[in-house]
Amino acid sequence: MSLLEEVLVHLHDVAIGYDVPLIEDINIEVIAGDVIAVLGPSGIGKTTLLRTIAGLVRPLEGDVELAVPSRGGLGYIPQRLGLIGNLTVRDNVEMGTRVSLSRWHLPFFPVPGKQRRIAERAMEDLDILTLADQPVRILSGGQQRRVATAKTVAQRPKLVLADEFLGELDDDNVEIVMETVRQAIDAQNSAMIMVEHHEELAKEVANRIWRIKDGRLIEELVR
Numbered sequence: 001m002s003l004l005e006e007v008l009v010h011l012h013d014v015a016i017g018y019d020v021p022l023i024e025d026i027n028i029e030v031i032a033g034d035v036i037a038v039l040g041p042s043g044i045g046k047t048t049l050l051r052t053i054a055g056l057v058r059p060l061e062g063d064v065e066l067a068v069p070s071r072g073g074l075g076y077i078p079q080r081l082g083l084i085g086n087l088t089v090r091d092n093v094e095m096g097t098r099v100s101l102s103r104w105h106l107p108f109f110p111v112p113g114k115q116r117r118i119a120e121r122a123m124e125d126l127d128i129l130t131l132a133d134q135p136v137r138i139l140s141g142g143q144q145r146r147v148a149t150a151k152t153v154a155q156r157p158k159l160v161l162a163d164e165f166l167g168e169l170d171d172d173n174v175e176i177v178m179e180t181v182r183q184a185i186d187a188q189n190s191a192m193i194m195v196e197h198h199e200e201l202a203k204e205v206a207n208r209i210w211r212i213k214d215g216r217l218i219e220e221l222v223r
């Protein structure tokens with residue numbers, strides 16, 4: 001490993017799961033710039049892996065070290081997107097920018113101009129600006145996925161965890177979303193760990209593959 005590599009995540013002898021382990025002996029590092037795709041069958045523990053890295057689930061064994069800013073450093077696009085259906089697209093995306101505001105900036109105050117422009121840019125990049133004033137609940141599945149991505153991009157995180165966020169998108173929109181996320185990753189020198197069911201797509205967009213099989217995480221080199 002070069003000294004210039006910035007390690008953002010380090011899992012050391014980690015076992016994950018709830019009562020019984022789902023995946024054991026996980027030893028991995030995530031370096032700034034990485035786009036990692038997690039592959040494996042349904043129910044194997046992919047979402048649990050992301051939730052453990054995010055600190056939402058405690059590891060059964062070992063240590064999870066995260067080297068990202070505690071405020072807003074982690075962007076999580078959950079499998080069930082975590083948007084607020086009754087709020088507009090704009091309100092949801094602007095929520096992503098609120099982590100950079102002082103805690104005295106109450107949730108019902110409009111965000112300042114700078115944050116508004118960041119959110120506007122993210123909506124433009126993800127081609128949802130025309131939907132900005134619609135409530136999220138009336139949007140299609142693919143549109144909602146782009147809103148969740150815009151919200152996370154607007155947050156400018158150091159590490160993005162994305163759980164099947166390319167699902168329900170057509171080819172053009174997969175390209176739009178990946179291009180936007182990749183630009184965001186480059187701009188911040190961040191990294192992304194994404195769970196992806198489609199193997200071909202995963203290999204197209206990721207530089208590393210983690211395959212989950214028989215309770216183990218196996219790294220496969222892409223390029």
Ligand SMILES: Nc1ncnc2c1ncn2[C@@H]1O[C@H](COP(=O)(O)OP(=O)(O)OP(=O)(O)O)[C@@H](O)[C@H]1O
Pocket residue numbers: 018019022040041042043044045046047048049079
């Ligand atoms: N909060 C929980 N408490 C106990 N068991 C859970 C909990 N959440 C998930 N599980 C179980 O852990 C296993 C792995 O679930 P997980 O959601 O990580 O799978 P996954 O690989 O993401 O599957 P999918 O591809 O279907 O999303 C499943 O058997 C699931 O029932």
Ligand SMILES: [Mg+2]
Pocket residue numbers: 046047048079163
């Ligand atoms: Mg899952």
